[in-house]
Amino acid sequence: MVLVGLTVLGLVVRLVGLGARVAHQDEARVASWILHYVAVDAWEYRPIIHGPFLPHVNGAVFELLGPSDFSMRLVVAVVGGLLPLSAWLLRARLRDREVLFLGALLSFNPILIYYSRFMRNDVLLGAFGFLAAAFVVRAIDTNRSRYLFGAAIAFGLALTTKENALLYPVTWAGTLVLLLDHRLVRSRYDGGWWDTLRGISKRVLRALWRTKYSIAGSLFALLVIVVAFYAPKPEFYQALLAPSQLPAVLETATLGTWEKFAELWGSTGMQEHFYVTFLLHLLGVVAVGGLTTMVFAAIGFLADRYGNRYPRDLVAVGFFWGLASLLGYPIVSDIKAGWTAVHVLIPLTIPAAVGLSVVLDRAELALRRNQRQTAAVAVVLLLGAATVLAGSGVAINAVYPADDRNPVVQYAQPAGDMKPTLEEIETIAAENEGIDVMFYGEEFYTPNETEQGASLDIETGGYAGWFDRLPLPWYLEQYDARVGSTEDPAAIAEHDPPVIITLEEETGTLQGEIEGYEKTIHQGYLHDRPIVFYVRS
Structure with missing residues (x-):
């Protein structure tokens, strides 16, 4: 119930005054195109405005509620506000208080709040990607393959939001390689790395074989979602009535989409910039809007990895995932923008929740042992975390939501009150x-x-x-x-x-x-x- 309460409060924070800020140029550009799509009742993929999720979903919202700054941001706000509920899927690997800390960080991180109140795909992609990973973890924990369908649906939706969804599986694969390497290094003291590698391979292959039908069904569900969203309209609906047209529509939705994507975003010219400049900008944004998450993610990762006899894979995955995003996005980004930090901060909330729990545990233990200095340090850390989170949240979202003194805001945001x-x-x-x-x-x-x-x-x-x-x-x-x-x-x-x-x-x-x-x-x-x-x- 506490997690639900945090989620409701986070939703309220995102919805109050949602239409107050004047539209950013990117918001206005895409929203105008959605109005055009609704007016002509036709759509085709154009990579410059990213995936089809917002054109299709917001098109329906505009027809229902009418176009406005509130309605264009509503779907992103709701998805971002409901994201904390995904913490419940990780309850088998996190303690109760860690689940609650995770929900709190997802609810009240200032950058996640700001870009949940912004009609852009990054919070949508981050939320769907995180949800997909959480469903996979839950499937492993419960041995119930139905969660794989949830993961497929979530990741299918992620693929409809923005092209850098393709980076998520690459990042996940990299984190798994690091976990495997950790297992092999430890195995030197437990019988040899070859036996460990062979044992892991057998378990993975058996699990894949056991769930082969669920995996196939999940992949089919993912493909259906991608085709349904990316297929040109109204050609897709016409092909459903005239099946002979369906192969051409399917080709357009798959190969045609890939060709358009590669033509624009696959060109090196879109990413020609000085890496260090982009990295420093991203670090600055994260420092302003995600300092609590960053600091406690480091504490949680180090405490779990070196303080526990059996470190938890989930904590390491969250940390490596966030670190890879921090170092990788400056390479693939075409412009410097605060919304990139969304992809760094969402996975880091997992080790950050563990870090907050570690400090709280230490404070409680020190109080029981009458270690006043240790307890005081822990309490100061927790109060500092809450103060920084609240203070930066108010500054970013209420005091300077459209101001050049706010490094989270991208420069194409109109300043002042228009x-x-x-x-x-x-x-x-x-x-x-x-x-x-x-x-x-x-x-x-x-x-x-x-x-x-x-x-x-x-x-x-x-x-x-x-x-x-x-x-x-x-x-x-x-x-x-x-x-x-x-x-x-x-x-x-x-x-x-x-x-x-x-x-x-x-x-x-x-x-x-x-x-x-x-x-x-x-x-x-x-x-x-x-x-x-x-x-x-």
């Missing part, structure tokens, strides 16, 4: 006739733009000027605002729009055209991108 101005534009769009919003200047200009907007280019994902306007198109589409653009000040006088939007460097060419307008400036990025809004007063 919402009042956007609400004013929404009111104007509902009452005005003709063009509601006129974009002015070379960067925002779109040739042949009409009051109905410009045609969305399927290949590029936008049109000239569209990307530079982000996140504004996401809001203007919701408001059904009629949008125009120009580089000629005379066109503004001709259309007499109630709202003019331009960059600050363009304002010098507007003189009489802005008389009678109230000027407001908002930063389009965290810094160095002032966008000027002229709203007729």
